[in-house]
Amino acid sequence: MVAEKFVVDLNKPLVFQVGYLGEAYEEWVHQPIMSKESPRFFHSSFLEFFTRTVWWVVPIVWVPVASYFIYNSFRLGLPIPQITLFVLLGIFVWTLVEYLLHRFLFHVQTKSYWGNTFHFLFHGCHHKHPMDSLRLVLPPTAAVLFASPFWPIVKHVCPPSIAPALYGGMLLGYMIYDCTHYYLHHGQPKSHVPRNLKMYHLSHHYRVASLGFGVTSPLWDKVFGTVPSPFKINAKR
Template sequence: MSSATQRSVKMVAQEFTVDLDKPLVFQVGHLGEAYEKWVHQPIVSREGPRFFESDFMESLTRTVWWAIPTIWLPVVCYSVSKSVRMGHTLPEIVLMVAGGILIWTLLEYTLHRFLFHIKTTSYWGNTIHYLLHGCHHKHPMDGLRLVFPPSATAILLVPFWNMVRLFATASTTPALFGGGLLGYVMYDCTHYYLHHGQPSNDVPKNLKKYHMNHHFRVQDKGFGITSSLWDRVFGTLPPSKEVGTPPPSKMAKKM
C-alpha cells in the first residue's frame, strides 16, 4: 500500500471513524475501548501525520534528533563541573556519572512499561496517551517524533533534580543529575538510530532487532531501549525466537 493510500485510510472503531487526512490528536479519544487495538496497528511510513490544526502547536511536536545532544550535553557538562568544583576527584566523578546513567536506565524502563503502555479507554486518557507514546507505535518511522521535545524535557528535569536531591548530598547531586541527563541523551539518540540506522556490528544490530520486536510482535515486553538489563531483571524479556521485524510491505498490507 502506498503512503498516499495509507494517509487516506479510515480506521473504523465502534461508531467512530479516525480520518488520517485530518489532525489526529483530538480524534483518537473518541475510539474508546477500541483505541488500544487501533494504536498498535502500525503504519510504516516516514511521513508522519498531522497532530494539530494550529501550526504553532504542530511545531512543538516535531524535533530533529540532533537537537537533543546540542541542547542537553552542555547542561550535562555544566552539572558535572559543579561537582568537580566542589572538590570531587575524577574517579568519584566517573562513579557518580555512571550511577546517574544507571538511574536513568531504570527510569527509562519504568516510564516505558508503566506509563507509556498504560491501558486507557476514556477520551482524555486516549488523547494524552497518544501524545505521550501512542503516536510512536502508530507511526514508528516518523523521524520528527522519535525524540522528546526539549520544552517538555526542561519541565520534567525539575522533578528529576528534586528526586536526585532526596538521596544525594549537595556536592554529589549535580554529577548524578548530569549522569542521568547524559543517560537520557544516549537513550533518545539510540532510539532514533534503532529506527533509522542500519547497524553492521552485532551489538547495535541485536538491539535494533530487540526494539523492532517490541513494536511489531510483542508489544507488552521488551521495554528497554538502551539496554535489556531491566527486562531481564523484571522478567519482561521477550522470547528470542520472536525477535525480528516484518517487512514494511507486509505491515502496510495489514493496514
C-alpha cells in the first residue's frame, strides 16, 4: 500500500507542516503563490512577530552599525581616502558573498523534516510567496546570525585599522542588497538598468530557480556561468 502524499494546508501555520513534504518539498516550494497576503507561519504570536519585517527597518538598523565600524577605522588612524577605498571594496566583496549564500545555502536541496523546515524559514518561504512584502528582507535577528561569522574572518585577514572599514562596507553592501531586493519585487522601475535587473530577478523566481542568483548584479552569474539562457543571448548583442 502506497502512503498518501502529504498536502500542506495553506489555511494553517506553515512552518511545521512543510517538513512532512519530504522529497516533494523542492517541487512544492518552487510553485509560487502570487497573492500579496502574508501567510501565518506559527501558532505562537510571539514567534510570528519575528518573521515579519518592513523594508525600511533594514537601513534604520544597519546604517548606524556600518557607520560604527567605519568610524573605528578612522579612529585607528586610517586616512579618509583609504577608508573610502576599503568601504567600496567591502561592498564589492559583499556581492560575492551574496551570490555564494544565495546559490549554495539558500538553494540547498533538502528532503528531511528539519532540513525542509529551516530552508522554508530562511528562503523557501520567499519562493513560495514571492510577493509577501513583510518577508522580503531579513529580520534583524536573522541578519545578525548571518553577518556575525564574517567579522572574525575579516579581522583575521586584514590589519586592525582596515578591518572595520572593510566590514562596514560589507554591511552597507548587505543593506543595498536587501533594499534592492524589495524594490525588484514591489517597485516599478522606469529606466533601463533597474527594469532589466527586475526582469533578471523575476526570471529566477518564475522561470528557473537554479540560475540567476545575483540580486544586486548579474556579475557573479556571468563569472560562474549561471546566467539564464535568454540573458546569455542578449549579452552577445
